[in-house]
Amino acid sequence: MTKNNQDWPLWEVFIRSKQGLNHKHVGSLRAADSSMAIENARDVYTRRMEGISIWVIPSNLITASDPAEEESMFEPATSKVYRHPTFYDVPDGISHM
Amino acid sequence: MNLEQALYKYVLRLGDDSLILGQRLAELCGHGPILEEDIALTNISLDLIGQATLFLEYAGALGGENKTNDDLAFLRLEKEYVNVLLVEQPNGHFGDTIMRQFLFDAFRKPLLEKLQNSSDEKLASIAEKALKETKYHLKHSSEWVIRLGDGTEESHAKIQESLNTLYRYTHELFYTDEVDLMLNKNNIIPNLESIKSQWENTIKEVLEMANLSLPDNNWKFEGGRQGRHSEHMGYLLADLQYMQRTYPNMEW
Amino acid sequence: MKNIDIKVLEEKFQKKIDQDIKIEPNDWMPDDYRITLIRQISQHAHSEVVGMLPEGNWITRAPNLRRKAVLLAKVQDEAGHGLYLYCAAETLGADREETIDDLHSGKAKYSSIFNYPTLTWADMGAIGWLVDGAAIMNQVPLCRCSYGPYARAMVRVCKEESFHQRQGFEIMTKLSNGSQEQKDMAQDALNRFWWPALMMFGPNDAESKHTAQSMNWKIKRHTNDELRQQFVDVTVPQAEILGLTIPDKDLKWNEKKKGYDFGKINWDEFWQVVGGNGPCNKERVDARRKAKEDGKWVIEAAMAFANKRSAKKSA
Numbered sequence: 001m002t003k004n005n006q007d008w009p010l011w012e013v014f015i016r017s018k019q020g021l022n023h024k025h026v027g028s029l030r031a032a033d034s035s036m037a038i039e040n041a042r043d044v045y046t047r048r049m050e051g052i053s054i055w056v057i058p059s060n061l062i063t064a065s066d067p068a069e070e071e072s073m074f075e076p077a078t079s080k081v082y083r084h085p086t087f088y089d090v091p092d093g094i095s096h097m
Numbered sequence: 098m099n100l101e102q103a104l105y106k107y108v109l110r111l112g113d114d115s116l117i118l119g120q121r122l123a124e125l126c127g128h129g130p131i132l133e134e135d136i137a138l139t140n141i142s143l144d145l146i147g148q149a150t151l152f153l154e155y156a157g158a159l160g161g162e163n164k165t166n167d168d169l170a171f172l173r174l175e176k177e178y179v180n181v182l183l184v185e186q187p188n189g190h191f192g193d194t195i196m197r198q199f200l201f202d203a204f205r206k207p208l209l210e211k212l213q214n215s216s217d218e219k220l221a222s223i224a225e226k227a228l229k230e231t232k233y234h235l236k237h238s239s240e241w242v243i244r245l246g247d248g249t250e251e252s253h254a255k256i257q258e259s260l261n262t263l264y265r266y267t268h269e270l271f272y273t274d275e276v277d278l279m280l281n282k283n284n285i286i287p288n289l290e291s292i293k294s295q296w297e298n299t300i301k302e303v304l305e306m307a308n309l310s311l312p313d314n315n316w317k318f319e320g321g322r323q324g325r326h327s328e329h330m331g332y333l334l335a336d337l338q339y340m341q342r343t344y345p346n347m348e349w
Numbered sequence: 350m351k352n353i354d355i356k357v358l359e360e361k362f363q364k365k366i367d368q369d370i371k372i373e374p375n376d377w378m379p380d381d382y383r384i385t386l387i388r389q390i391s392q393h394a395h396s397e398v399v400g401m402l403p404e405g406n407w408i409t410r411a412p413n414l415r416r417k418a419v420l421l422a423k424v425q426d427e428a429g430h431g432l433y434l435y436c437a438a439e440t441l442g443a444d445r446e447e448t449i450d451d452l453h454s455g456k457a458k459y460s461s462i463f464n465y466p467t468l469t470w471a472d473m474g475a476i477g478w479l480v481d482g483a484a485i486m487n488q489v490p491l492c493r494c495s496y497g498p499y500a501r502a503m504v505r506v507c508k509e510e511s512f513h514q515r516q517g518f519e520i521m522t523k524l525s526n527g528s529q530e531q532k533d534m535a536q537d538a539l540n541r542f543w544w545p546a547l548m549m550f551g552p553n554d555a556e557s558k559h560t561a562q563s564m565n566w567k568i569k570r571h572t573n574d575e576l577r578q579q580f581v582d583v584t585v586p587q588a589e590i591l592g593l594t595i596p597d598k599d600l601k602w603n604e605k606k607k608g609y610d611f612g613k614i615n616w617d618e619f620w621q622v623v624g625g626n627g628p629c630n631k632e633r634v635d636a637r638r639k640a641k642e643d644g645k646w647v648i649e650a651a652m653a654f655a656n657k658r659s660a661k662k663s664a
Contacts (some may be wrong), residue, residue: 006648006649006652007444007445007446007648007652008131008648008651008652010436010439027433027436027501027502027505028436028439029133029432029436030131030133030445031133032244032648032651032652032654032655033651033654033655033658033659035240036133036240036651036655039137039236039237039240040133040134040136040137043133043136043137043140044133044136044429044432047140047422047425047426047429048509064375066375067373067375067376067377068377120409123408123409123417123421124408124409126401126405126408126421126424126425126428127401127402127405127424127428127636127640128405128636128639128640128643129428129640129644130640130641130643130644130645130647130648131644131647131648132398132428132429132431132432132435133432134644134647135425135428135640136425136428136429136432139421139422139424139425139428140425142421143418143421143422143425146414146417146418146421147418149414150414150415150418153414166414167413167414170413170414171412171413190643191643191644191647192647243654244650244651244654245647245650245651245654247654247657248649248650248651248653248654249646249649249650249653251646251649251650252646252647252649252650252653255646336409336410337409337410339410340410340411340412340470341412341413344412344528344530344531347412347527347528347530347531348523348527349412349413349416349470349520349523349524
């Protein structure tokens, strides 16, 4: 077995800080298995009441977009200003819209 | 012995078990097998020191001599500490630390479950808080017992050896004397026999998953509850009491 | 890649830095930027973890239950900070265990302050007050560092560290209001930790080979001497409040620069300690190496167990 097979894999940690909010990425850690990853996340990332729910996922299972494609991926959205409400003129005196 | 005196003695036992095990785990801070587990063991130590703070504060109030929790934690003679021998055993290797923790947690959890319904409100409220922590400790320690028992050949041999060495100290967890009898009669504490069957079930279940077996030799060690400790205790107290003994009557 | 392409990428990279746009893990970056960051972040991580030892030394001897819990929580935080930082270094491709092996072999450095011994309880006060104080001064600007994961780790670290310095100052306050023995203990700790704390900011600017490039890359936001001066200026009045004397006969308020002039730092001592000849270098590294070696069977067992379980699941 190679050395790296014996090291614990890396996990990404996501925490819901309170009911009603999304889980948010807070960092990573090492753990041999998923239940250990949850416990380690609890001990490492919620020592100060930072959370009420934890997700962990092996880092190597995340697929990320390629930063080199950033322009073609995301810039087209910047020209579609008509998706935002401020694009439209609303006559004076109109409310609740 | 009146009821209050009995309760004082009993709360002291709870406090000393937490204090001495918390102190033992605190020795490991900075020396754990990996950072994540270093942090986890320290969390358990912090919980236990927090429990000791509450139990000993209550004991101080019951003792009637105006003693603070610090007086009780730092300024008694060795024979006045009444923790079980199990918790004062040295950390040894990680397997020893985890097995000691597991054997203790498996006892503490059902005990606290009962104590949170104590007719003594103060004791019940401390138990309720400590129970939440202890449930987590038991989860953590039993998972590790299973991992090590069913991990590699080396880890299996090591943790089996830890069990063989530490099991003889578990009998004392169920030590009962007139203190217990009086408090039990008054619905302040549970009958330890009822805790024992729960403890045995947990041990059986976890050891089975860990492929570990109880040692054949079932010789029973006791003495801690009566203040008769192992040789390890003196050194532990030398550290614990160092500042208070060297610089008496000062504020820190 | 052609040189011309690299040049374009480098220009684009520097433009991002100049516009205060953060660099994220998979973004293109110059090799030297990556190497500089890995070196700095892993040194920082090592410092947190080695830094657990001098204070950990006093946890079992803390004078009361409150101090014991606080110190334990503080040293535990340092383990957490080390962990956040190793993870930040991993985003740059630096494997944590290999990084740690470099510490154990003496190849990697860590903050020289942790090679000084902790001899009395007052040292817990002095370390919190001076060493954490100096660390905070170094770290707050790092929250704006150009590399995203490092900056985010530092935000977390700084938030958690805010109690560290206070608990140290609280210990010093108790001692300086206490008995003569306690006052002496506090002064002695200040005497021993003052100069090593000033050395924490690193060599003088003229001697610091990495400063200019790091500032250009916004890895570093202030020079060593700027930070050191800032530290002296805020700490001297705090010592006065404690009724303690800073062990520097050349220390004097300079009205013109609105700051203190202070004596010459013993750089020979600094380089000796960095080079491995401090009072506790060997003990510190040995303790860390022992923890890893003693834990090796545990790490292997957990991994073997996890592999068995996942094999069972997929069978």
